[in-house]
Each structure stands twice: as C-alpha cells, then as structure tokens.
Amino acid sequence: MSVVFYLLAGVTVLGGLTAVLLKNTVHCALALTVAFAGLALLFLELDAQFAGFAQILVYIGAVAILVVFAILLTRGSETPKDGVFSRTWMAGLVVAAAVFAGLGWAVIQSAQFLPHETGAPPVVTVEQIGNALMGRYVLPLEIVALLLTAALVGAVIVAMHEKGDIK
Amino acid sequence: MVTMLDQIFVLLKHWLVSFLPLELQTPVSVLISVVAIIGTFPALFALTTVLERKGLGRIQNRIGPNRTGPFGILQPIADGIKSLTKEDIVPLSADAVVHFMAPLVLVVAVFMGFAVLPMGRNMELVDMDAGLLFFFAIGASTELSVFMAGWSSRNKYSLLGAMRAVAQMISYEVPLLMSSVAVVMITGSLSLVKIVAAQNQYTWGLPHWYIFTPWGCAGFVMFAVAATAETNRSPFDLPEGESELVAGYFTEYSGFKFALFFLGEYLGMFSISGLGATLFLGGWSAPLQALQFVPSWIWFFSKVMLSIVVLIWIRGTLPRLRQDQLMNFAWKFVLPMTLLNLVDVGLWRFLGEGWIRWVVCSVLMLGAYVLMARAGMRQEHFGPRRYRYADS
Amino acid sequence: MFGEGILKGLAETARNAVESFVSKERLTTVQYPEERIAPIEAARVFPFLVYDGADWEKGLRCVACQICEKECPPKCIYIEKSKDKKPDALGKQQIYPAKFDIDISVCMSCQICVEVCPFEAIKMDTQFELSTDDRFGGLLYDRKELARSNEYYHQIHPTEAAEVDARLAEEKVKSEAKAKAAAAATAARVAAGQTVAKADAPTTKPSGEGD
Numbered sequence: 001m002s003v004v005f006y007l008l009a010g011v012t013v014l015g016g017l018t019a020v021l022l023k024n025t026v027h028c029a030l031a032l033t034v035a036f037a038g039l040a041l042l043f044l045e046l047d048a049q050f051a052g053f054a055q056i057l058v059y060i061g062a063v064a065i066l067v068v069f070a071i072l073l074t075r076g077s078e079t080p081k082d083g084v085f086s087r088t089w090m091a092g093l094v095v096a097a098a099v100f101a102g103l104g105w106a107v108i109q110s111a112q113f114l115p116h117e118t119g120a121p122p123v124v125t126v127e128q129i130g131n132a133l134m135g136r137y138v139l140p141l142e143i144v145a146l147l148l149t150a151a152l153v154g155a156v157i158v159a160m161h162e163k164g165d166i167k
Numbered sequence: 168m169v170t171m172l173d174q175i176f177v178l179l180k181h182w183l184v185s186f187l188p189l190e191l192q193t194p195v196s197v198l199i200s201v202v203a204i205i206g207t208f209p210a211l212f213a214l215t216t217v218l219e220r221k222g223l224g225r226i227q228n229r230i231g232p233n234r235t236g237p238f239g240i241l242q243p244i245a246d247g248i249k250s251l252t253k254e255d256i257v258p259l260s261a262d263a264v265v266h267f268m269a270p271l272v273l274v275v276a277v278f279m280g281f282a283v284l285p286m287g288r289n290m291e292l293v294d295m296d297a298g299l300l301f302f303f304a305i306g307a308s309t310e311l312s313v314f315m316a317g318w319s320s321r322n323k324y325s326l327l328g329a330m331r332a333v334a335q336m337i338s339y340e341v342p343l344l345m346s347s348v349a350v351v352m353i354t355g356s357l358s359l360v361k362i363v364a365a366q367n368q369y370t371w372g373l374p375h376w377y378i379f380t381p382w383g384c385a386g387f388v389m390f391a392v393a394a395t396a397e398t399n400r401s402p403f404d405l406p407e408g409e410s411e412l413v414a415g416y417f418t419e420y421s422g423f424k425f426a427l428f429f430l431g432e433y434l435g436m437f438s439i440s441g442l443g444a445t446l447f448l449g450g451w452s453a454p455l456q457a458l459q460f461v462p463s464w465i466w467f468f469s470k471v472m473l474s475i476v477v478l479i480w481i482r483g484t485l486p487r488l489r490q491d492q493l494m495n496f497a498w499k500f501v502l503p504m505t506l507l508n509l510v511d512v513g514l515w516r517f518l519g520e521g522w523i524r525w526v527v528c529s530v531l532m533l534g535a536y537v538l539m540a541r542a543g544m545r546q547e548h549f550g551p552r553r554y555r556y557a558d559s
Numbered sequence: 560m561f562g563e564g565i566l567k568g569l570a571e572t573a574r575n576a577v578e579s580f581v582s583k584e585r586l587t588t589v590q591y592p593e594e595r596i597a598p599i600e601a602a603r604v605f606p607f608l609v610y611d612g613a614d615w616e617k618g619l620r621c622v623a624c625q626i627c628e629k630e631c632p633p634k635c636i637y638i639e640k641s642k643d644k645k646p647d648a649l650g651k652q653q654i655y656p657a658k659f660d661i662d663i664s665v666c667m668s669c670q671i672c673v674e675v676c677p678f679e680a681i682k683m684d685t686q687f688e689l690s691t692d693d694r695f696g697g698l699l700y701d702r703k704e705l706a707r708s709n710e711y712y713h714q715i716h717p718t719e720a721a722e723v724d725a726r727l728a729e730e731k732v733k734s735e736a737k738a739k740a741a742a743a744a745t746a747a748r749v750a751a752g753q754t755v756a757k758a759d760a761p762t763t764k765p766s767g768e769g770d
Contacts, residue, residue, distance in 0.1 A: 024262075026265075026318060027262075027265070030265065030315070033311065049295060049296055049297045049300075049301075050297050050300065053297050053300040053301050053303075053304040054300065054304075056304035056305070056307065056308065057300065057303055057304040057307050060304075060307060060308055060311060061304065061306075061307020061308065061310065061311075061340070062307070062337070064311060065310055065311065065314065065333060065337065068314055068318075069330075069333075072318070072326075072330070125296055126296055126297050126300075126356075126357050127355075127356070158556070222576065225575070225576040225579045225580075225586075226572045226575055226576045227575075228575060228579060228585055228586055228587050228588075229586070229587070229588045230586065230588045230590070233590075480569060480572065480573065480576075481569070483572050483576075484565075484568045484569050484571075484572045485565065485568065536561070537560075537561075540560075540561030540562075541561075543561075544561065
C-alpha cells in the first residue's frame with residue numbers, strides 16, 4: 001500500500017466519478033479514459049506488463065474511441081436538459097451499494113485463503129502468458145475469438161452495400 | 168565490434184552519473200537519457216522540415232527555401248520564431264480544456280514511444296519485456312488526441328477531419344500490428360532489444376535482417392504502408408488535406424499549439440520509422456559484416472533518415488487517396504495479406520533451413536499478391552444504393 | 560502489374576529531383592530580384608509618348624488630336640491642347656499637347672490608345688517595376704515623364720519600331736512627292752496663267768497643258 005498505489009487509485013476513482021457527474025457526454029467519455037489509464041498504471045505497478053499495455057491498447061485505443069464515436073453519431077452529445085441525476089437515484093444507490101458489498105466480501109474472503117507471501121512476487125513474462133493461453137486456456141481463447149468474429153461479421157452485414165439490384 | 172566510439176554516449180552518461188551518490192544514480196541516469204531524447208529528436212525534426220521542403224521543391228522543379236541561411240538551413244529557426252510569436256486564438260465556443268490538452272496528449276504519447284527504441288548497442292531507454300506492445304499501446308493513444316482536437320474546436324470541418332483521421336488510424340492499426348506480429352513470431356519475444364539481437368548475425372557477410380526474407384519483405388512493405396497511414400502522411404493525408412478541409416482537425420489551432428501538432432506528427436514519423444528499422448531493417452546492426460566498425464547509432468539514424476527520405480519522396484509523387492479508397496485498401500487488401508504473411512512465417516519456421524522454404528514462402532506471397540491485385544482491380548459497379556434495413 | 564505505376568512515378572520524381580541540379584529545364588525557378596528573364600517583345604505595361612530626335616519637346620509626335628483620350632476605356636488620359644503651334648515631323652505646323660497626363664493606377668494596359676493613334680505617337684512600354692509609396696501623385700505621369708525617345712522604342716520593341724519607322728518614312732516620301740507635285744502643279748498653273756495673260760499677243764505658243 002504505497003504512495004504510488006494511493007495516487008493511482010485516487011486518479012482512477014476520480015476519473016470514474018467525473019465520468020458520471022459531468023454534464024457533457026464527451027467529457028464523460030474522456031474522464032472514463034482517464035479511469036482506464038489509471039487502471040492500466042495499477043497493473044503496471046504490480047509488474048503485470050502485458051496486462052497493463054493490453055489495457056492501454058484495447059481500452060484507451062479502441063474502446064474509448066468506440067464510446068466517443070457512439071456518442072457523436074447518435075444524439076448523445078447534447079447535454080441532458082434535466083441534469084445528470086435521474087429521478088430514481090435512490091434505487092440506483094441501493095443496487096450499487098449491494099453490488100459493492102458483494103464484491104468486497106468476495107475479495108476479503110479470498111484474501112484469507114491466499115498463502116502468505118514468501119519472498120518476491122513472481123515475475124510473469126509475456127512468454128509465460130503466451131504459453132498459458134496456448135496451452136491451458138486455449139479453449140476460452142478460441143471461444144472468445146469466435147465471439148469476436150461473429151461480432152465482426154454482424155457489423156459488416158449491417159453496414160454492407162446492397163448488391164441485390166445493381167447489375 | 169564494441170568500440171569506444173560505438174558506446175560513447177553510454178560511457179559519457181556513466182561518467183556523468185559517477186559523480187553522484189549511489190541513491191541518485193539511477194534517477195539521474197534516466198533523466199539524462201530522457202533529456203538526450205528530448206534534445207535529439209526535435210533537432211532532427213528541425214532538420215527534417217528543411218529537408219522536406221527542399222526535397223519536395225526539387226521534386227517539383229523548384230528550389231525550396233534558400234534565403235534563410237545557406238541552403239535554407241536556418242529556416243526552422245524562422246518557423247519556430249513565427250510559431251512562438253503568433254497569437255494563440257481559441258474559438259469562443261470551443262471547449263477550452265480539451266482544446267488545450269489535445270496537443271499535449273499527442274506530444275507526450277509520441278515522446279513516450281521513443282523510450283523503447285534501441286538506438287544503438289545498449290542505447291535503449293528501457294528494455295521492457297513487452298516493449299513492442301508498449302509502443303503500439305502508446306501509438307493508440309495518439310488517436311484519442313486527434314479526436315480531442317477535432318471535437319473541441321466546435322468546427323464541422325475539424326470534426327469531419329477528426330472522424331476521418333480516427334477511422335483511418337484504426338483501420339491501419341490492424342495491419343500494422345499484424346505485420347509486426349510476424350517478426351515477433353520468428354524472434355519469440357516482444358522485446359525490441361532481443362529482436363535486434365536476433366538480426367545482428369551474419370551469414371557469408373550478409374546480415375540476417377528480416378527484410379531479406381520473403382515474409383519480411385512483404386511484411387516491411389505492408390508495415391510501411393500502414394505506418395504511412397498511421398502518421399497521416401501523404402498519400403493518406405486526407406484528414407489534414409490542405410485542399411479539402413483547410414487543415415482538418417487542426418484548423419482552429421494557431422501559434423504554438425499548431426507547432427506542437429506539427430512536432431507530434433513528425434516525431435510520430437520518426438518513431439514509426441525507428442520501429443520499422445528495428446523490426447525489419449536490423450535496428451543498429453551494420454549491413455555488411457565488414458562494416459561493423461562504424462558505430463551502431465550511426466546505422467540506426469541512417470536507417471531512420473533513409474525512411475524519412477523515402478516518405479518525403481512518396482509524398483512528392485503520389486496523389487492523395489480518397490477516404491473510401493483508403494479504407495477499402497486497408498480492409499480488403501492489406502489486412503488479408505498480413506494474415507497470409509503470418510501463415511508464411513509459420514511455414515518458414517517449420518520447413519527448416521534450406522532452399523525449399525525460400526521458394527515456398529516467396530511463391531506464396533507473390534502468388535497471393537498477384538491474385539488479390541487482380542481481384543481488387545475489377546471494375547466496381549455504381550448504381551443507386553438500396554438499403555436492407557431502412558425503409559425503401 | 561499492381562504497384563507498377565507507383566514505381567514508375569517514383570522513378571520519374573527521383574529523376575526530376577536529381578536532374579534539377581544539373582539541367583536548366585528541370586529547375587524552372589528564376590530567383591527574382593537577382594535574376595530576371597527578359598520580357599518578350601510584345602510585352603506591354605503602360606503607355607509612353609514617342610519623340611524623334613534629341614529634344615523631347617520639339618520632336619514629340621503627339622498632335623493632341625485627343626482620339627486616345629476619347630477611346631480610353633477607363634478614361635485615364637487627360638490632354639490639354641496648346642495655344643501655339645510647332646512644326647511636326649513632316650514640317651507642318653501642328654498644335655501639340657500642353658498637358659498629357661496618364662494615371663497609371665487606372666490604366667488597364669489594353670493598348671487601345673496605341674491602336675487608334677494615327678500619328679504613331681503613343682506606344683506601350685515594358686517597365687513594370689514602378690512601385691512608389693506616393694499613391695496618388697506618384698502614379699500620375701505627366702508629359703515629361705511619359706516622353707521617351709525613338710531609340711528607346713527601338714530598344715524595347717525592335718520589329719515594331721522598325722515597321723513604324725518604315726511606315727513613317729514612306730508617308731514622308733509620299734507627302735513630299737505630293738507636295739512636290741502640288742508645287743509643280745501650282746507653278747505650272749501660275750506659268751499657264753502668265754502665258755494666258757501673255758496670249759493677248761498674236762503669238763500663241765501652244766502650252767504644254769492640254770484642255
């Protein structure tokens with residue numbers, strides 16, 4: 001629990017908070033990007049190089065752009081007239097608190113069962129990740145690939161030129 | 168050959184740092200390297216602007232700038248003074264914070280990319296295990312800055328330019344990564360230092376550069392095409408097309424912020440040329456075994472400058488691609504070729520040493536190229552568009 | 560072959576760039592104040608008045624007929640006739656322009672004044688470096704500033720000037736011949752009148768004159 005951790009955690013939480021509190025939707029998307037970056041830096045602080053850089057590449061480089069495009073191409077870029085808080089905020093708060101409580105309990109419970117650290121944490125190299133992906137976790141990898149292919153094909157079909165009547 | 172000239176910068180840094188107490192040595196050493204990078208590459212940028220203007224001028228039957236200093240070499244100083252003293256206009260309805268941050272994000276992201284490039288023997292800033300991934304992750308952040316610039320200007324043309332730029336950069340990101348993955352497959356590591364070390368071997372005096380293999384040659388060409396598109400350079404410069412969108416996503420920027428965008432674009436060019444040199448042209452290794460006495464950093468920077476000259480040459484030659492032509496090219500030609508390149512690399516690895524793998528891999532790539540080109544050059548049929556989901 | 564065009568284009572531009580250092584036709588820049596290209600013969604900028612001989616006042620061809628003033632489309636010429644007369648190129652007494660102003664900030668170089676002048680007195684100059692910081696007075700040229708010698712005209716438009724000189728010389732010869740014929744006719748008439756007066760005397764010498 002070092003200073004760096006607190007700093008990064010603060011940045012992430014701040015990014016998340018501003019993402020829901022700001023009025024302008026594009027500003028919210030950019031604040032979300034800051035939250036992603038904070039998360040990536042947390043991964044890097046834990047020496048998980050691959051996870052951190054993949055987080056930047058995928059989330060900031062692709063998902064954030066996707067969110068921004070979605071906001072721009074729909075009418076989400078207009079500022080909401082009634083303010084950012086919906087009328088049912090109480091119910092939302094209850095649900096959020098319940099989810100947080102559940103996750104927190106799960107994390108604390110699992111921390112009890114981890115072996116105490118003996119020596120330095122293991123350094124995970126990209127090679128080990130690669131071996132694990134291609135060895136032990138190859139089935140999830142292929143399923144995810146199939147899912148992505150389906151999404152890609154679907155996107156292409158929706159956006160495709162109609163070749164029906166053009167001869 | 169590790170001579171003193173080769174390691175002169177490293178030795179200089181060690182000597183400077185040796186005056187300090189032990190705790191300060193690592194941070195100061197890193198600081199010195201960072202300052203060196205921040206000093207070198209903008210200087211190179213200044214040189215490149217003159218080179219580009221004179222080079223384009225000569226290609227276009229005219230002299231480039233020649234009034235400021237002999238052969239115009241002091242022109243960047245004049246340009247710098249101009250940029251610094253111009254009024255910084257921010258449109259009234261522009262989003263001030265995002266407008267301000269966009270060039271900063273761009274320049275910071277691009278400078279970070281230089282951290283992993285091995286510029287000479289032992290001359291990389293950080294030897295990361297996942298160095299290539301870091302480079303591409305940082306490159307992806309530049310797209311965000313482009314979008315921020317276009318959106319915050321509250322200008323239809325800027326926004327249009329930004330959307331086009333982002334669409335183009337995303338489309339060409341995939342072939343860029345795929346062509347680099349081929350190199351990673353053969354080397355077995357994402358670390359750029361190891362990739363260069365793998366290419367630093369010689370057979371009969373010729374180097375093991377990856378460009379001298381069939382998949383490496385094809386990969387390099389595709390990498391070059393994708394890199395040109397990533398840095399919004401002609402013929403892919405529709406987002407900043409001077410005759411179409413004024414200046415595209417940086418229309419509303421003036422003075423120093425414009426200079427920062429310009430700097431960011433050229434530094435992006437340098438870093439991606441550096442990456443191309445590292446992945447395919449052997450980084451800092453010499454072209455012939457006999458030439459190894461020349462310092463390694465000279466080879467690296469020569470390769471980078473050669474790539475810059477080729478980029479300038481291409482800019483002066485080719486007309487601009489239209490947006491749909493650009494995207495078609497990326498998704499329908501370059502991406503399938505890169506995927507085939509991966510198959511090619513696999514074949515290369517598993518066919519073992521010998522002449523067979525040369526023949527098989529070359530035939531595969533050339534055959535695919537010719538067939539896909541034939542398919543792509545069939546005439547398009549234009550007619551009224553019918554929609555499947557929208558009402559007729 | 561796909562990509563062949565690109566390679567050919569690259570070769571062409573490389574050739575351009577390299578040869579621009581050696582051959583003049585691949586580097587068409589003229590670095591203006593230090594180098595200049597000579598204007599072509601038919602170049603025209605603003606008008607000037609031609610004078611023959613050495614004295615610009617005496618040799619000025621213009622006779623203030625005011626045709627150019629009337630024909631000028633933007634009306635940039637202003638002429639005032641003189642009160643006295645001076646002998647012109649053919650020796651006749653002609654009026655001359657006391658004032659001849661051209662406002663070159665208005666002049667549009669259409670050459671109509673040159674085309675309509677019957678006396679070949681106004682021609683087009685080729686000087687274009689006429690910038691001045693006196694916007695109104697400095698661009699209003701008067702008679703003295705506009706007068707240039709015939710030799711200068713030969714320098715800037717040689718063929719045209721030679722043609723004009725030939726035409727003027729021919730006219731001069733013709734007019735001299737006419738004058739001589741007219742003088743001979745007058746003399747003959749005078750002589751005939753005298754012989755008719757003398758015809759009262761019985762001796763009538765047949766005169767050369769036919770009826």
